[in-house]
Structure formats: structure tokens, C-alpha cells
Amino acid sequence: MNGNGPALVRGQEAPAPRGWKKALIPEDPSERAQIRFQLAKVGFDRPDSVELFFILRLALALFTPAMVFCLMGLSQTGLLPGGLDDLIGKTSRLSMMQIAAIFAAVGFYVPGYWLKQRINYRRHRITIAFPNAMDLIQISVQAGMGFDSAVARVAHELDRVSPELAYELSLLQMETQAGRDRETALFDMAERMGIEEAKSFALVIVQSMQFGTSLTAALKSYAAEMRQMRELAAQEKANKLPVQMSAVMSVLMLPALFLITLTPIIIRYIEVG
CATH class of the missing domain: 1.20.81 (Receptor-associated Protein)
Incomplete structure (x- = not known):
């Protein structure tokens, strides 16, 4: 978004996915429209925004597993530096596969999480x-x-x-x-x-x-x-402050009060025992 103004792309709908894209992009037009609507909220109003979003998510999901398999292959051929080769050699294949699966899941869900956070920030x-x-x-x-x-x-x-x-x-x-x-x-x-x-x-x-x-x-x-x-909303927030401050003060002060109260009792119990 810049001072030149937004590009008018309203009405330019992306075609239905074909070929290998069918396994990546939802075929349901309503689902694609919903995702495109969410992307439009953060300024991505291109006809191919849905396609780019799913391709990015797939790329992030496959990047770490590809790197893990690449490192394992290079380790077997001895092309890695000594320190990295030792680290890969000490790590079991099961651990490497677990790392790859965890980061694949993170890469798959991070774009959706980022989109949600971006929408909330933009709405604010x-x-x-x-x-x-x-x-x-x-x-x-x-x-x-x-x-x-x-x-x-x-x-x-x-x-x-x-x-x-x-x-x-x-x-x-x-x-x-x-x-x-x-x-x-x-x-x-x-x-x-x-x-x-x-x-x-x-x-x-x-x-x-x-x-x-x-x-x-x-x-x-x-x-x-x-x-x-707007004034009523500000007053409502001001009225909530005493309750919120009470909760914070209770969490911070109760441990100290318990410590002050129970410490003499514990000391006497130890001395008597």
C-alpha cells in the first residue's frame, strides 16, 4: 500500500485449480472466496492471492524436511564440515525425522497464524x-x-x-x-x-x-x-482497571505474605524438631 492508491482488481476472480494445484488449493469456490476475503483484509487483493498463499504454506512446510534429508545425505557422503558432520552423526534418524515433522507442521500453520494476527492488528x-x-x-x-x-x-x-x-x-x-x-x-x-x-x-x-x-x-x-x-468505551476500560489491578496485586503479593507468615513457623518447627 502506497500513496499511489490501491489497484482495482475487484471482480477478477481466480480460476478453479487445475492439475497438481487441485491437491493444494481447495476446490470449493466458497472456501476459496473465504480465504481470499481474509487475504483482502490485509491488503492482498490480487486474483492469484489464494494460490500464492497455499504455495507459500507448502514451501514453508517442505523446506525443513528437505534440509534435513539433504543434511543426512551430505553426512553420508562426507561433504559436511567436521563439527556439523559430528552433530548429524550423533543424532539418530528417528530424532531427525521428528525434528523434520515438527518444523513441517510449524511451517504449515505459521502462515495461517500470521494471517490471523495481521487481520487483528489491521482491525485495531x-x-x-x-x-x-x-x-x-x-x-x-x-x-x-x-x-x-x-x-x-x-x-x-x-x-x-x-x-x-x-x-x-x-x-x-x-x-x-x-x-x-x-x-x-x-x-x-x-x-x-x-x-x-x-x-x-x-x-x-x-x-x-x-x-x-x-x-x-x-x-x-x-x-x-x-x-x-468512544468516551463510553474509555470509561468502561477505566472501570475495569481496579479489578485487573487487584488480580495482579494478589498474584504478586500473596507469595510474599505467605512467606512472611509461614517463615517464623517453619523456623520454630525446625528448632523444636
């Missing part, structure tokens, strides 16, 4: 920047700009502060310019973001345009409501 970044973006869009529309122009302007301004949100807003603006239905583009953007605030924003915009109400008034009310929800 978008959640933090979203209220400010809505304030900027509301101010821009109130100043007389059209909705599309306001979205494009805010996306440009947020490119350095929140590139994830800027990417989504730029993609929304490019999709509508390409002739895609605005309602579909808004709700797809909300689904990619994965936060309730974005879904509410899309609903506010769609309802305002469908019923012909003032977009400025709708955005102003929504921005005020979001600020109130």
Missing part, C-alpha cells in the same frame, strides 16, 4: 483511526465537498497516519468511479474492515442517499454518536 489500527476519519469526512461534506471528493481527500490526508484506512477509502472511491454500485461498495468496505463502526457508517450513508435526507446532518449525528461511544 483501523478502529483507532476510524473516528477521526469520520470527523474529517463530516467536516469536508459540511464545507461543501461532495461525498466522493471528501472520501478521496480524507484518504489522501490519512495515507501516512493510517495507511490501512486510507487504502480502504481509496478503494471505495475507485470502485464507485469505476461504476460499481455505491451501496455494495460501502458494505464490502465495511466487511473488509471488520468493525461495527464501519458497518454503521455504510448504513448511514446508504439510508441518507435512499431517503434523500441531508448527508451533512446524517454524518454530523453519526460523528457525535461515535465520539460518545
